[in-house]
Amino acid sequence: MPPTVPAAFEAVEISYWALSPMIVLLVGAFVGVLVEAFVPRGTRHLAQVVVAVGSIVLSLAALVFMTETETGITVGGTIAVDGPTRFMQGALLVLGLLGLLVMADRLGGDTADAFTPMGAASPGSDLEAQAARRGWSTTEAFPLALFALAGMLLFPASNDLLTMFVALELLSLPLYLMSGLARRRRLLSQEAALKYFLLGAFSSGFFLFGAALLYGYAGSIGLPEIAAAASTSTGEFEGLLLPGVVLVIVGLLFKVGAVPFHSWTPDVYQGAPTPVTGFMAACTKAAAFGALLRLMYVGLETTRWEWHIGVVVIAALTMIVGSVLSVTQTDIKRLLAYSSIAHAGFIIVALISFDRTAVEGVFFYVVAYGVSTIAAFAIVNLVRERDAEATHLSQWAGLGRKHPWLSGSFALLMLAFAGIPLTSGFTAKVAAFMPALEHGGLSGVVLVVIGVLMSAITAFVYIRLIVLMFFTEPTGDVTVAAPATLSLAVIVVGVIVTIALGVFPGPLLELAEQSSIFITR
């Protein structure tokens, strides 16, 4: 199919309503930049938080009040605003809001507690105070987060590979920056940012190269056209398909942290400021799975027998490596990073079952996991020893004696990660494994069996944390940062949602079911 070049550029139809959630976020981000420049230092934090929260809420409102007539394919076929897009965008906005609130927590200081005004200044030092007086404040994290969130919203909506690439970059670049802004353990944070940037740049390169190969194969970068090429292709460029698919999928699997593209995850999760880690773990994963869903179900579904087995192997590896390595971790953030890798594996199991119920499973899983993980990282952020984050496991010993409610919440979130019934994690696992058993064939059954065995292993890890918090004598002088109003609010929401999705998952499953049909053209 030779590419057709239009005689002249024509203006495309743009449904601004359909794009409004993203537009609102981008406008909010630009306003944030202006606030950064013109609002005096004393009120800047408040102004930024108000702008950020306001944009997210407005964006959510735009999404909710969008009617069916305004949705569909728009901007010349490059963006698809359909059920899956809207579900993912709604989920991302809610998760983003929760993540942002944790970031905004001042914990009794003048400005957001987690970010440093100056990479060289240790927390509480004169240098830091000086930097703050100069107005080198830390509030730029909020516009950055809004930019990233806008990219994430675009990611699952992109209906061609180039838009997907733009979204990938838009969401990644701010995250690279934010990973390096940690106020404590700054070297680790800067190292994490560099690693994340380098490996992320590689993966973007892979994605772009794969997109080029797929363009060569199909004569178009549009996902529906690539799918159609499977039946219309003359076989001339057949050899480009598999390398193209592999490279594109690698680019996306890097973002979800699937093995063997996971090596950045533990370092970045550990180094980044803890609220940013929670934001990344929940939102990046959700957005990337949204994009993977569209790529696989719209673009590559027709050719899936060519590449399916490869992803099966990746899913198995992801679950096994994530679970087994989480056993040996001694740092809570690294532990949660490996656990997130294992969870990515569970989601991939659902992802490659190719059924409507599989889409629902992925939807439910990313929401359930996202809410729990943001709350979990919010708790990690609050546990301090002499004002530094107490991330080593030994520092968590006996936390339950002194702070029963916080530790109890963390224990509940861990039980949800382990997939104990009556928590969201269990429903999510069932929703993910059911389509795999039903439509996955033999490979699906094998993956599910691996999945439950690995769940048992990760359960051991989470249970050990509970043992540590509740059944062990406290050793050090570990405290909980206070006052942490915003963080506590997010934790409460996280705990309530975790239980609610375990006991009454019906409404969300219903919504996921209604949103599970892709529009292709």
Place this chain on the structure above:
Amino acid sequence: MDNMPWLTLLMVVPLVGSIAVAALPSRSSALARPIALGVSLLTLAIGVVAAATSFTRGSDQQFQMSEQHEWIPQLGVSYSLGVDGIALSLILMALVLMPICLLAAWDDVPEGGGREKGYFALLLLLLPFMVGVFAATDVFLFYVFFEAMLIPVYFLIGMYGGERRQAAAVKFLLFSLAGGLIMLVGVIALYLQGPGGSDGFLLERLTGLEIGGNTERWLFVAFFIAFAVKAPMWPVHTWLPDAATAARPAVATLLVGVLDKVGTFGMIRFCLQLFPEASQWATPVVITLAVVSVLYGAILAIGQRDMMRLIAFTSISHFGFIVMGIFAFTSVSQAGSNLYMVNHGFATAALFLIAGMLVARRGSKRIDDYGGWQRATPVLAGSFLVAGLATLSLPGLSTFVSEFLVIAGTWSRYPVATAFAVWGVVLAAIYILLMYKRIFTGPPPVIEAVGEAVDEAVAAGDLASSDSELQYIRADIDEGRRPLRLAAPLRDLGLREKLVVAPILAILIGLGFFPQPVLDTLNPAVERTLQIVGVSDTTPSVPADAGSTSGSDH
């Protein structure tokens, strides 16, 4: 009264009670124990009223008191409850044991305050799960109760247990969780075999599917492993001795007496009913494992030095009998197994709780640390003897009836296996009587006042003179055995402890002489199970010849 949601009520009342206990302000935490006891008694009363008014024996419905509501229609899950005779008996057993255990646990948390509140709230929290797991008639709902129940038990062992409690709690949880997760695959795969839809997990939808072939066998294995871990059977029993030793006696009682019954109950309700063909296919292996459990548990029990561990191993032996009776597929053996589940609950409760009273007095679980207590604490010794005799199935006590039924029923189909298993009865006599002898016989312990060393010869002299006043006790019987030395005089059973022991012993003796009411409740359910499996009894009037009953034809 027929429309009352009895079973939901049986779960809601203790759940509310548990939350109320947990939410008590810390200055009135002394109220935790009476509130918990009151709630458990109220639940028992509701259970009795429900059984009396809404349950008919021999009804043509499989499940009575049934309730059904949509829960997660998207996944095919319903909130569906109902009981047959087996489930009702087990629920009533749990309801009776709960106040007894609360009473036995009265002084378990001496420091009071928040810890005490938590302990009694968690104990009470077990009740809704126990009722739910036996009453669920939706496979998914059963699984939810089955797995969620682990968490309160885990905390009860891990936070309130004795030595090595963390390791025991983790081991317990991991064994159960691993078994349960394998079952989860089976549960989902079973749904996909069934008609599906918004109520596709209902037991009635999944019964009689005739899946057949390898699929059915794999499903059976997935379910059976979970139940074998729970029951527990050899070789996946290793968590039980640790958990029972580390847990408080009351928790151990509920764990072994009630929660482990979920394993054997699950085999009847799910393995047999859902996978009849695969159950018969697996019978030779299961019977073999059961016989190994019987003998292994009994032999290891003889060698134990820790009395809680010993009791745990006796339970492994008894669970072997129960499983053997279930998989012998005769109405006699199955009725025996079901009755055994109820009886074992009470007999083990008696042993654990009385052993707990011994430990509370001596502060040690080692059998060697006792001796001669019979003459110091006669009521305690007598109760222990009755409980022990119930465990070794003395005629006249309830366990005899069930053990006899299991053995008689299994003999007609698997004589060789039965011939091995009956040695379990003999070994039971050895471990119980040896334990009794070591703890209670011999010279009575000498009381040493603090700081005042009693001369040994004088003590011996005192002993002889006091003994000579007792008739029937020969003075020379204690020769060569040094009396135990204790710092404080021993108390015999107090009022609270008598209240704990009396109902259990009354039930053990009562059911020993009149098992018929319970058997009448169980039998219709047993008949139905056998009907579903499609096995008819071997005719008992024809003497079994070696060829037809070798057991190899299954």
